[in-house]
Amino acid sequence: MNMDSILKKRIIPAVILIIGLILLPVMGVSLVERDVSVLDNTATIKFSVDAEEPFSVGIVETVPEGWNFADNDNSVSSSKNVQIDRKNNQIAFFLSNEESVSYQLTGTGDGKTGFKTEWVDLLYLTPETSEGTERWITLGGNPVAEDNEHSDLDAKATPGFGIFAAVIAFIATGLALIAVNRKEA
Amino acid sequence: MKITGKLILTLFSLFAFVCAPAIAAESLPLGSDGEITESMVSDAVCGYMLGNNELTLDEVSDAAYVYTVWNGKPHTVTDMDGRTMTFYRPIERIITTNPDNTRLLIAYGDGDLLVGSDECSVGSRCVCPMTTGDEIYCEECWDSCTAGGLNNVPQTSTRYEVNYEYMVSLKPDIIFEADFWKNRAEDMVEKVGVPVFVAGTDFNYDKMKEHLISVGNALSKDKEAEELAEFMDEKMEMITSVTDNIPEEEKPTVYFAPRGAKKGFYDAKEGRDFTRTYNIYDPMTLVGGINVAKDCADGNVNVAVEQIIAWNPDVILISCSDPEDAGVQFILDAPELQSITAVKEGRVYNVFYPHCRGRPSDINLINTIYIAKILYPDKFAHINIEAEGNEIEEAFLGVDGVYTAYSEYLKFPVEQEI
Structure with missing residues (x-):
């Protein structure tokens, strides 16, 4: 195999594959934008989705200290699809063909500094059977790959587990039968 | 006796253990029984985003998909053979057995979901350009149709055999089977254990569109379909808006030899050659060509040379997988055919091969325009076939320049005067 052939058949496909894998997580069709307006001590944060229907996204925002959610969930957001975790200063939304959603906070600041927003395209199809938070996208940044406490990748990415478990089950069954035989004998 | 009972119990448990994942795929996400509601998905997604539940991205994505795309219910579809099947999770791993279905997957943006396919989709020129000598043209087409490149997709079947074990190992959610192999669909369901969707087309324009719609429905890509x-209608209308106004008596009679004249009039081994024709070829008749074989009973028929001479067509169209073998010059020179008007007037033309382990709708749509230019050169002189061909291929494969690549190695699209 000459150099030209190696280049064509091995290196170029490999490079394209690597580029494809790098770009894969950011190829989702949805795009989430965040706008904020602050009036007196109240910040109104609005998330908009720029995508063609059908679309579906999950959004989570971590709020910095100095900002507070109201005690009543309805005062925070009128969305039906929201959950607030006051202990961890987080709020999450589910949007399905809903172009925007908003919520309010009280506190001081510009409503931007210290906030961390992540979202994930829930309709992105992939043959991958163990997707994790590597598909999460930090608003205005790159897909989340680290510093995430609830990565589900480790818990799920156990290729070959089924086969392994089946083999163990066979061995265990065999040992159990031998033990039973000896006992009965 | 006791041991036999225990053994049976053990084997039963093991069987249940092995089958568990398959059974799970027969249910909706989130353990839903019958329908997924907005509140179920919302709780699941928000809890997942906050890290407050044990759900995975796969599970919440599947739930969001079922709720958003399928209105919360399982997706039940009927294939072109009238077989009904139900999906409980999004279709994310696909195997195809012929290029016609592979091409539509790519057209609908699902090429990346192709985990296995046939030799002609991934190792021949049926989807992307490649010479009969396996030289790849338009690398962008090969590289962009699927993640990792179309020619790197695992081959799970050939013209003669299907590797069922390989298919099983790739864990498909669905297999798209060609309609001309529909008799093996149920066997495939049994051997691979997943729904098999039969779909395909022929040279009837309505069937071509039915194929598009059917595959689109299976993939929940109805809008794209x-x-x-x-x-396709727009392209067809561009031609028929002109040819529909031509009086019948002014339309030329045409004989179409889709298998070329590689071995002459008849190839005993393949059972076809110049004398093989079709009684229906819409890309020719819808654009104002009168098919001399239209009254033949079968769609795919061998006729006698004497019959072709008796039909005395005004135009002869020939195609072959390798245009070098089409035999245009052989026909023009054949002493037996010298009385035919088309031969006398030199109106024997190469056209695009309408087969490729199926009926490629992209190529047949190009043929529609190309044949229109052959039959009515004055009326369609303004049409740039290269621009049209590239636009058609881009609509199917998402890549510009595919027709240009075909022209480079087929040669006749550039060299043949029409």
Whole structure:
């Protein structure tokens, strides 16, 4: 195999594959934008989705200290699809063909500094059977790959587990039968 | 006796253990029984985003998909053979057994979901350009149709055999089977254990569109399928808006030899050659060509040379997988055919091969325009076949320049005067 052939058949496909894998997580069709307006001590944060229907996204925002959610969930957001975790200063939304959603906070600041927003395209199809938070996208940044406490990748990415478990089950069954035989004998 | 009972119990438990994942795929996400509601998905997604539940991205994505795309219910579809099947999770791993279905997957943006396919989709020129000598043209087409490149997709079947074990190992959610192999569909369901969707087309224009819509419906890409069908209609309308106004008596009679004249009039081994024709070829008749074989009983028929001479067509169209073998010059020179008007007037032309382990709708749509230019050169002189061909291929494969690549190695699209 000459150099030209190696280049064509091995290196170029490999490079394209690597580029494809790098770009894969950011190829989702949805795009989430965040706008904020602050009036007196109240910040109104609005998330908009720029995508063609059908679309579906999950959004989570971590709020910095100095900002507070109201005690009543309805005062925070009128969305039906929201959950607030006051202990961890987080709020999450589910949007399905809903172009925007908003919520309010009280506190001081510009409503931007210290906030961390992540979202994930829930309709992105992939043959991958163990997707994790590597598909999460930090608003205005790159897909989340680290510093995430609830990565589900480790818990799920156990290729070959089924086969392994089946083999163990066979061995265990065999040992159990031998033990039973000896006992009965 | 006791041991036999225990053994049976053990084997039963093991069987249940092995089958568990398959059974799970027969249910909706989130353990839903019958329908997924907005509140179920919302709780699941928000809890997942906050890290307050044990759900995975796969599970919440599947739930969001079922709720958003399928209105919360399982997706039940009927294939072109009338077989009904139900999906409980999004279709994310696909195997195809012929290029016609592979091409539509790519057209609908699902090429990346192709985990296995046939030798002609991934190792021949049936989807992307490649010479009969395996030289790849338009690398962008090969590289962009699927993640990792179309020619790197695992081959799970050939013309003669299907590797069922390989298919099983790739864990497909669905297999798209060619309609001309529909008799093996149920066997495939049994051996692979997943729904097999039969779909295909022929040379009837309505069937071509039915194929687009059917595959689009299976993949929940109804909008994309409608758009592709509308695109085809526009191209067809561009031609028929002119040819529909031509009086019947002014339309030329045409003989179409889709298998070329590689070995002459008849190839005993393949059972076909110049004398093989079709009684229906819409890309020719819808654009104002009168098919001399239209009254033949079968769609795919061998006729006698004497019959072709008796038909005395005004135009002869020939195609072959390798245009070098089409035999245009052989026909022009054949002493037996010298009385035919088409031969006398030199109106024997190469056209695009309408087969490729199926009936490629992209190529047949190009043929529609190309044949229109052959039959009515004055009326369609303004049409740039290269621009049209590239636009058609881009609509199917998402890549510009595919027709240009075909022209480079087929040669006749550039060299043949029409």
